[in-house]
Amino acid sequence: MIHLNAIPLDFEPRRKILPKLPEFVSPQGYREPEMSEFESSFLCGVLKKIRPKKILEVGIAGGATTAIILQTLEDIGAPYEMHSVDAAAKFYRDPSKPSGFLAMFAKEKIFGELRGTHAFHLGTYLPQVIDGIGGDIDFVILDTVHSMPGEGLDFLAVLPYLTDNAIVVLHDVAFNQIGKDVNAHATTVLFSSVTAEKFLNFTMDFNSTKFNYPNIGAFQINQQTRDNIENVFLSLILRWAYMPSQGELNLYLGHYKKHYPKELCAIYIEAIKMNL
Numbered sequence: 681m682i683h684l685n686a687i688p689l690d691f692e693p694r695r696k697i698l699p700k701l702p703e704f705v706s707p708q709g710y711r712e713p714e715m716s717e718f719e720s721s722f723l724c725g726v727l728k729k730i731r732p733k734k735i736l737e738v739g740i741a742g743g744a745t746t747a748i749i750l751q752t753l754e755d756i757g758a759p760y761e762m763h764s765v766d767a768a769a770k771f772y773r774d775p776s777k778p779s780g781f782l783a784m785f786a787k788e789k790i791f792g793e794l795r796g797t798h799a800f801h802l803g804t805y806l807p808q809v810i811d812g813i814g815g816d817i818d819f820v821i822l823d824t825v826h827s828m829p830g831e832g833l834d835f836l837a838v839l840p841y842l843t844d845n846a847i848v849v850l851h852d853v854a855f856n857q858i859g860k861d862v863n864a865h866a867t868t869v870l871f872s873s874v875t876a877e878k879f880l881n882f883t884m885d886f887n888s889t890k891f892n893y894p895n896i897g898a899f900q901i902n903q904q905t906r907d908n909i910e911n912v913f914l915s916l917i918l919r920w921a922y923m924p925s926q927g928e929l930n931l932y933l934g935h936y937k938k939h940y941p942k943e944l945c946a947i948y949i950e951a952i953k954m955n956l
């Protein structure tokens with residue numbers, strides 16, 4: 681089922697923390713965070729609504745969104761455990777800085793002692809760290825490559841570690857319609873192929889789009905998500921926009937073999953062969 685405009689947007693955490701962070705503008709004019717105010721308000725709204733205990737972020741960039749999530753969790757005021765994972769140890773827009781440098785600044789200079797715990801896992805793929813992070817994850821934000829195979833690989837990697845009604849937020853679910861990259865539809869494909877309760881808040885932000893469909897969405901998993909997970913595996917046979925390294929492909933295969941039946945692993949292997 682789809683739920684439209686069911687998430688109470690929350691603009692506060694971003695407005696609170698962002699002015700306290702150093703401003704970052706890349707030579708190409710990209711700013712931090714890589715989410716609009718509306719998108720951050722949806723993310724914070726979901727967090728406030730479900731008050732998660734164990735949060736996983738995959739795809740950090742400079743870390744302004746990490747800091748916004750931490751601000752939201754601090755505002756909720758309950759204990760939490762948060763993990764932020766990025767394949768790149770260095771910020772991809774400025775390699776003189778580590779990925780997540782803005783959240784590192786916020787932790788050191790703004791928050792002081794946190795109510796919860798937060799750990800960075802940098803220069804690593806999710807299958808390499810997920811056993812250490814462990815199960816009972818009840819909130820995930822996926823915001824990585826956006827083109828196929830992209831976020832689908834990490835959702836499949838994390839699903840076995842999620843609580844029964846965990847929420848997954850996907851950024852850039854309409855990016856292939858907004859930006860110049862028509863291949864940027866990995867989160868669109870995941871959002872469409874997964875069986876779950878889906879949440880979208882239509883936006884009135886006509887400065888960035890001519891349509892109401894938002895560029896961020898969320899879904900809440902249930903037993904049917906796990907029962908129908910073959911649809912997400914099947915989505916991987918779409919034409920990939922980039923080819924992960926053999927090492928990365930093998931990492932995910934080894935991980936899937938531990939958690940999924942051989943028929944589903946066979947679909948993944950065929951998807952690789954078709955795309956090689």
Ligand SMILES: C[S@@+](CC[C@H](N)C(=O)[O-])C[C@H]1O[C@@H](n2cnc3c(N)ncnc32)[C@H](O)[C@@H]1O
Binds near residue numbers: 739740765766772806
């Ligand atoms: C679009 S940026 C993230 C933006 C950030 N979430 C924000 O709101 O500002 C994508 C990030 O994902 C990272 N990344 C790309 N592929 C990844 C993967 N397979 N696993 C983890 N991180 C990945 C990149 O290094 C980059 O830092």
